[in-house]
Amino acid sequence: MDFSSTQGNFRAPTMAGLVLPVEEVSKEIPVNGDDPPPEFFVKESAFGSVDSSPPMIPIPVIDLSLLSSDTELEKLRSALTSWGCFQAIGHGISSSFLDKVREVGKEFFSLPMEEKQKCLRAACDGEGFGSDVVVSKQQVLDWCNRLFLMVFPEDKRRVNLWPENPNDFGETLIEYTKKIRAVMDVVFKAAARSLKLEENVFLKHFGENTVMQARFNFYPPCPRSDKVLGLKPHSDKSGITVLLQDQEVEGLQLFKDNVWSRVPTIPHALIVNLGDQMEIMTNGIMKSPLHRVTTNTEKMRVSVAMLIEPDAEEEIGPVDGLVDEETPKLYKTVKNYGHFNYVCFQKGLVAIDAVKM
Numbered sequence: 001m002d003f004s005s006t007q008g009n010f011r012a013p014t015m016a017g018l019v020l021p022v023e024e025v026s027k028e029i030p031v032n033g034d035d036p037p038p039e040f041f042v043k044e045s046a047f048g049s050v051d052s053s054p055p056m057i058p059i060p061v062i063d064l065s066l067l068s069s070d071t072e073l074e075k076l077r078s079a080l081t082s083w084g085c086f087q088a089i090g091h092g093i094s095s096s097f098l099d100k101v102r103e104v105g106k107e108f109f110s111l112p113m114e115e116k117q118k119c120l121r122a123a124c125d126g127e128g129f130g131s132d133v134v135v136s137k138q139q140v141l142d143w144c145n146r147l148f149l150m151v152f153p154e155d156k157r158r159v160n161l162w163p164e165n166p167n168d169f170g171e172t173l174i175e176y177t178k179k180i181r182a183v184m185d186v187v188f189k190a191a192a193r194s195l196k197l198e199e200n201v202f203l204k205h206f207g208e209n210t211v212m213q214a215r216f217n218f219y220p221p222c223p224r225s226d227k228v229l230g231l232k233p234h235s236d237k238s239g240i241t242v243l244l245q246d247q248e249v250e251g252l253q254l255f256k257d258n259v260w261s262r263v264p265t266i267p268h269a270l271i272v273n274l275g276d277q278m279e280i281m282t283n284g285i286m287k288s289p290l291h292r293v294t295t296n297t298e299k300m301r302v303s304v305a306m307l308i309e310p311d312a313e314e315e316i317g318p319v320d321g322l323v324d325e326e327t328p329k330l331y332k333t334v335k336n337y338g339h340f341n342y343v344c345f346q347k348g349l350v351a352i353d354a355v356k357m
């Protein structure tokens with residue numbers, strides 16, 4: 001089973017204990033107003049119960065256009081080492097273009113099922129349109145339909161899964177991906193400088209064969225938002241994720257200091273989340289934060305996550321300058337991504353077992 005096209009860079013998971021996907025078909029989640037089926041109900045979990053209205057937390061706001069100043073760079077270092085995320089302003093992408101990106105996503109999700117079905121993912125394959133990839137009979141399902149597409153490298157695009165409707169979907173996504181790539185490059189370089197490292201030390205792992213993926217998340221209204229999550233607690237396994245939140249409807253929560261807090265929506269800011277690959281490259285100095293998404297009883301919510309993964313051939317480990325004799329060269333961490341626990345180590349990620357949250 002090759003997971004490389006389903007969950008980013010999972011390698012062929014041959015380790016004992018892996019639970020292989022059990023689904024036969026993928027389908028859209030029910031949105032008829034009835035109570036969700038029991039598979040969606042969150043059980044007792046190590047990360048606490050569903051609570052859609054804990055206090056809001058003021059996550060750091062960084063102006064990317066000011067990162068040549070030592071003050072802003074120090075703010076960035078502090079954000080990435082203690083939070084692993086921030087709200088980016090001064091990113092240079094126009095508000096009208098960000099609205100357009102959200103709009104093409106909303107237009108796609110509001111199409112009739114026959115139309116969306118043209119982009120339907122295959123069973124056990126994450127790429128395309130559909131709901132959770134089901135890997136375990138005990139899996140709690142997310143209240144979320146998504147459209148997950150690889151945008152770069154260009155020759156890996158599966159254009160048969162790209163919506164033709166709205167007809168400017170493809171060009172909008174490609175343009176957006178290029179703009180987000182530029183934002184990511186600024187963050188990679190500034191993150192290195194903030195640790196007094198050579199500025200390309202992270203960036204050089206994200207070269208020509210870098211994978212860039214887009215995940216359009218669509219959370220329909222959910223009658224049981226007290227018991228059902230839009231997205232289970234997870235950290236992103238990317239290098240960096242840049243998230244465009246819904247402009248009006250909140251839902252994202254961050255686990256910090258052992259409590260869940262609501263992340264505010266700042267119009268036209270982008271949330272930058274470090275992924276596990278950056279946690280590994282920084283030897284754990286910078287964090288890949290745990291986050292989740294709650295649902296809303298009345299309103300639907302859309303978000304667009306852009307993820308970057310290192311070149312497939314790259315070995316990922318702590319970068320030079322962040323290892324010393326006392327620090328093991330290989331920073332290894334066990335993380336969970338939605339349905340799997342997985343080990344992150346040099347050659348990428350290996351799924352070790354399915355998560356039963």
Ligand SMILES: O=C(O)CCC(=O)C(=O)O
Pocket residue numbers: 215217231236243245251252291293302303305
């Ligand atoms: O919808 C959101 O705000 C978060 C999405 C997310 O965490 C993801 O796609 O990995």
Ligand SMILES: [Fe+2]
Pocket residue numbers: 234235236291
């Ligand atoms: Fe995420």
